[in-house]
Amino acid sequence: MGRTLYDKLWDSHLVEEREDGSALIYIDRHLVHEVTSPQAFEGLRLAGRNPWRLASTLAVPDHNVPTEKEERAGGVAGIQDPISRLQVETLDENCDAFGIDEIPINDRRQGIVHVVGPEQGATLPGMTVVCGDSHTSTHGALGALAHGIGTSEVEHVLATQCLVQQKMKNMRVRVDGRLAPGVTAKDLALAIIGEIGTAGGTGYAIEFAGEAVEGLTMEGRMTLCNMSIEAGARMGMIAVDDVTIDYVRGRPMAPKGELWDQAVAAWRDLHSDADAVFDREIVLDAASIAPQVTWGTSPEMVAPVTAHIPDPESMEAGTRRDATTRALHYMGLQGGAAISSIPVDRVFIGSCTNSRIEDLREAAAVMRGRHVAQTVKQALVVPGSGEVKAQAEAEGLHQVFIDAGMEWREPGCSMCLAMNADKLGKGEHCASTSNRNFEGRQGFGGRTHLVSPAMAAAAAAAGHFVDVRTLEPVQEGQA
């Protein structure tokens, strides 16, 4: 019987199988950030242990770094919140003390760990990649086995280069046909979560496949795999093809010369065999997917922008109805209202889901010649890394945003989880390109609506959600 991509990645990293059904899996790349690592380093110290293999580990601060230009200019010492500063300092000190490579705060390569890994070639096809962060699933877009871990496991990987794992079941999500113009990888991710639910992937490794997935760029594939965890799956992955290999070629940490050729030859096998069997398969029709907007407090509470908010009154009594009622109460919304009637107070374009160059190009294409609506208090554009920022500036995208009345920031997680100064006020609605609309995620009492970068830009211009496909072209010179 043929093997799935996940089976192949699992088999090639098996150090030891144990009688009790667990297995020791080797970890090729360990990415580290400041929030989930301090207790792991402390654990190493207390036990008198050293990292097993320094070359596998790469650290970068991202969650706590300020994105405001002036505060950022001061480096670590300039971080105003003393607790955030201590966390970034602690990462620097731990990396120094243990000899771990770190990309520090104002290095041009710094950024959100899941943007930086692939961008630097630290993530390669066929690798096992872990990080103390659930969105590590992002890296599966390169045909890697990548998932988030807790802090105890961060310590475990530092000390042993391995993890004790139970094998997941295989699920394939196949998306036939092509996405319509104006519909992006983000809409696809949200539509899949709407279909299978936030626990639909629990216990599975998901492989995304089909014409619509093959048609995505590497950035789009990362957006899709990034949100696997929002469907309950620790890992999402996509087979290696020319798009993958072209993306990796020439990256700073990618193999060169003869090693490159050898690697590419091996990577060509990183796909599920034709006769591989999946425990579960979901099939979606790409053409039927419209731009999506979440209306509730869980990513599965999502609807096409053309639709209406579900009405709990018309639901059967039970947990679903209770959850809908509670979510609408928190969101300050009425069941049955049109999605397009939801007003937007703030806009956030960024996060490891949508802060890559292509995302910024999509948003800029909508904003060019438009202006942020007067009712919108703030619109932030936060590039995912210093490299993305430099590229966007070289293309003049930053000027489009600034001219439109948006703020162009320094790279970091920013308002995705509001650990730094960027956050929502109580009751404010935000059109956000991030990945979680949980209560309080973007600030105490804040109300998050997840959308694509193009939809966030359209909402910024309109002051409420609008179908980006219906925007009239802007009349202007040659731009």
Next chain:
Amino acid sequence: MRAFTVHQGLVAPMDRANVDTDLIIPKQFLKSIKRSGFGPNAFDELRYLDEGQPGMDNAVRPLNPEFPLNFARYQGASILLARENFGCGSSREHAPWALEDYGFRAIIAPSFADIFYNNCFKNGVLPVVLPAEQVDGLFAAMYAQEGYELKVDLQNQQVVLPGGEALPFDVDSYRRQCLLEGLDDIGVTLKSGDAIRRYEAATAARSPWLFPEVSP
């Protein structure tokens, strides 16, 4: 790690589906570089009426009178009864740290998110999966009777009701063993050090680009 064999204690409800780790411990508390002290901020946004910040004196903050964990009858609870997909979202281990620090030793739910489930075992908190109908039954029994206690028995893999009825549950044997014995699982893995080195040598020969530090 603290071992877990049998635990009997008061049961408290978290009666909603998809409780995410942001709800269990909001991000502002993740700035701590310690492993302990998260208990007073477990479920912070539900538990208090004001916005919690690190360093606040939680004892003087206004409590939300509608949140069950604040009810007199649930004080001292050590078993949390929850709904499906408990612990979804962020991988933060601060979530089980907060629950453990609050005083919970076991969580019973119809399903858990994968990363959270795994993190619990590393911290001496036992997540127990029971069928949804049984969980419904436990909720009803708990609401009906003040002081409702359960016994969670990991050795025999069962939840024992006050009347003596036992509900069996599954748990994989590696995790069960680590928890029963309170094992340091890094120490266990390091016993396989030779196998890890053999794997590395074989992989470096077969896929040298994965070991740039040893390839010429």
